[in-house]
Amino acid sequence: MSYIEFHDVVKRFGDNTVLDHISFGIEKGDLVTLLGPSGCGKSTLLRCLSGLEQVSEGRIMLDGADITEVPASKRNIGMVFQQYSLFPNMTVERNIAFGLKMQKVAQDVIDRKVREAIDMVELTGKEKAYPANLSGGQQQRAALARSIVTEPAVLLLDEPLSAIDAKLRKSLQARIREIQQELGLTTIFVTHDQDEAMVMSDVIQLFHAGRIEQAGSPVEVYTKPVSEFAASFIGSYNQLSRDEFQTMTGADVPAGHVVAVRPETIGITPDAPTPADAAGCHVVHGTVVGSTPRGNVLRYTVRVGAVTLRVDALFRSFHMFDPGQDVYLSIPKHDCLNIPEGALRSAA
Structure with a gap:
């Protein structure tokens, strides 16, 4: 049994089927990338896993438990969006501490965990800064720290680097991968960038029109495309x-x-x-x-x-x-x- 399992998941918005019977599993500690063009359903699947959207059909399992009907607040899942959604009236350390305070964690534990998270994302010296005084990359790292400090069962990253310049983006790709491996954190990363998927992933799930076109390691998906779409989207065949x-x-x-x-x-x-x-x-x-x-x-x-x-x-x-x-x-x-x-x- 995989740590995360999608069983025949369907998501419809009115007459539009966005997810068309999705079934696959994710092993604990892996970083799995959902790759595909805009509108293919990858972000919708992420939102269904997080509980922000309800599936129309099918089941979602997490660590052996059926979470299909579990409220988002009870799923212990961290999420970083393309828009970092930091609280503008809170400093970096207060943004990072927010989830722990909501969990009513003891203050000394909060202080220790926030320090560790700030060190991990390399924001030392920015503890008292407000989001408006941070660069895009620093905001991204603060949002990442806020998501990992609560030690979620799963971390979801929905195109978090798309608004960052190319050089910094490569640096942050490497740092996110390092943190994910250091923590052994099961992570799902959404992107439309094939190069980013190749660098970041243990497994790539290639989406096309609401279905999974191909799945495998970056090397497998790159060297052995199973369809014309896979060959055109990965590798510029x-x-x-x-x-x-x-x-x-x-x-x-x-x-x-x-x-x-x-x-x-x-x-x-x-x-x-x-x-x-x-x-x-x-x-x-x-x-x-x-x-x-x-x-x-x-x-x-x-x-x-x-x-x-x-x-x-x-x-x-x-x-x-x-x-x-x-x-x-x-x-x-x-x-x-x-x-x-x-x-x-x-x-x-």
């Missing part, structure tokens, strides 16, 4: 129809399948590779259409006959390809994944 791939490479593709290839697996060279270098690869000739810098990677767009491919290469200023330049692409055969066309699978 090139997806080619059966006819396109067979025409381009001469290789056989099973009927009813598309072929997905990750951009970083494709080699790009100005000259045709030697037979030794081309071993195990489909080699095709193409023309560079353009390129886009993506950090330390340069993403090329290459036209091969009627097909356009994305190809990622390390950003080396001494070896770059110009628009209109002829190139050769080496596509490893073992990186060409056959995916059922139009597949939409539910993963439990």
Whole structure:
């Protein structure tokens, strides 16, 4: 039995089904990310677990107990939203202490736990500051401390980093993960950012249109997409129809399948590779259409006959390809994944 279990959960708002028979489990101490585009149901599932929304059908279990009808205040679940919702008239330490005071914890225990939480989120020196005098990242950390200080059974994080700049966001991702592992805190993290999901997660649950499209470790979900949607949402796969791939490479593709290839697996060279270098690869000739810098990677767009491919290469200023330049692409055969066309699978 898993620590958290969703059994055939359905949530409707009027005629709109937002969660369509969701079933899966979460192990104690894991950080599980609900990943997917806006409107796919991931935040709604979080709110159903927290008790802020009631399910239309199904059951939710926590540590062996059915909490489907339990009021939110009785579920011992901490939650951090995109809007941190700190009390503006309270200092950092008073915001963090609020939940403990509501639980009528002894003052000496409150003082100790608040100090520990402030140290953990690295806000020492900001105890007397008010939210208006904190940066976005500091507010986020104060909200996190307020949620963990009560030692909840589960911590829910609903896109808490989406309003923070990229550099600070990466730092906070790492710190949240460190705290979660240090405390062994069962955590569910909601995001639409695949990179964030890859960095943070023990398990990714990929949502699509109210259903779970795929579940697995970050590596499993990234390298073995089960559907066209999964391949398009995680990894920016090139997806080619059966006819396109067979025409381009001469290789056989099973009927009813598309072929997905990750951009970083494709080699790009100005000259045709030697037979030794081309071993195990489909080699095709193409023309560079353009390129886009993506950090330390340069993403090329290459036209091969009627097909356009994305190809990622390390950003080396001494070896770059110009628009209109002829190139050769080496596509490893073992990186060409056959995916059922139009597949939409539910993963439990």
